[in-house]
Amino acid sequence: MNSGTANVMPLSFAGREERCFIRQSGSGEERKFLEHLGLTDGGEITLVAKNGAGVIVRVRNSRLAISREAADKIMVAPVICSRSHPRPCACPVPAAQKAAR
Numbered sequence: 001m002n003s004g005t006a007n008v009m010p011l012s013f014a015g016r017e018e019r020c021f022i023r024q025s026g027s028g029e030e031r032k033f034l035e036h037l038g039l040t041d042g043g044e045i046t047l048v049a050k051n052g053a054g055v056i057v058r059v060r061n062s063r064l065a066i067s068r069e070a071a072d073k074i075m076v077a078p079v080i081c082s083r084s085h086p087r088p089c090a091c092p093v094p095a096a097q098k099a100a101r
Contacts, residue, residue: 007078012055012071014047020076021045030073037064039074 008023022043025034038059039045046058054067066074 007080008075009077010072011045011047011057011066011074011076012050012068014055014076014078016047016049019044019046019079021079022074023077024075026070026073030070034070034074038062039064044079045076 011020014020022039022041022045025031025039025041034040039057043059048056048058048063050056050071052068054065055071056063056065
């Protein structure tokens with residue numbers, strides 16, 4: 001399966017416990033800052049919680065709080081499971097999606 005640009009959305013649009021790949025994490029200084037936090041293009045993150053002020057994500061065994069404004073600028077693509085069960089899932093990332101990172 002391909003996780004191309006058709007499924008790309010802002011991080012703030014992801015559902016609770018939804019696993020995603022980061023496709024673009026801002027620009028310029030903001031991008032550098034996010035990369036230092038572990039939010040790198042192609043990296044996998046999970047949206048843990050969200051409210052009007054922002055989101056909490058799990059990245060590399062850590063949790064980060066991100067403002068709503070910043071979450072709107074981080075573009076992600078959901079991990080697509082090849083099994084027919086409802087999202088979110090905890091299945092391993094399909095090999096085709098790993099290659100697309």
